[in-house]
């Protein structure tokens with residue numbers, strides 16, 4: 001299937017009230033989250049685009065796709081690959097004001113690549129984790145606690161104040 005970055009909505013020749021569902025493929029680019037670069041896979045993602053022609057010559061659009069982020073876990077830095085499910089909608093109605101003026105639609109052209117990129121960024125988790133229960137790093141030695149195992153711990157340094165107390169113990 002050919003990759004679609006810019007989609008010609010006008011080419012569908014829909015009349016008001018008509019709709020169409022299309023399966024397309026869109027190129028994805030890396031995403032920066034909290035200053036870290038994440039790959040967005042697959043490089044070309046299958047998307048489902050639903051187009052409805054509204055009265056007044058506008059469009060109501062729905063976009064669905066599934067992408068996988070790949071990069072370091074934000075807690076332990078081990079590889080993480082969370083799935084990002086996108087289900088986004090846009091409305092573009094000429095003369096409908098700012099809220100009904102989709103930034104991705106110019107005339108009859110839909111900037112599908114930018115919409116997919118932004119929708120994936122919006123649907124991405126706030127925290128990219130290798131596992132929702134990732135225990136993170138040991139605060140003492142910074143080893144990954146998930147790989148070090150539950151028995152990982154450090155002997156706590158004896159508190160000098162306790163030593164003083166022991167000296168005072170007269171029994």
Ligand SMILES: [Zn+2]
Pocket residue numbers: 073074075076077078129130131134135136146
């Ligand atoms: Zn982790």
Ligand SMILES: [Zn+2]
Pocket residue numbers: 138139140141142143152153154
């Ligand atoms: Zn440790």
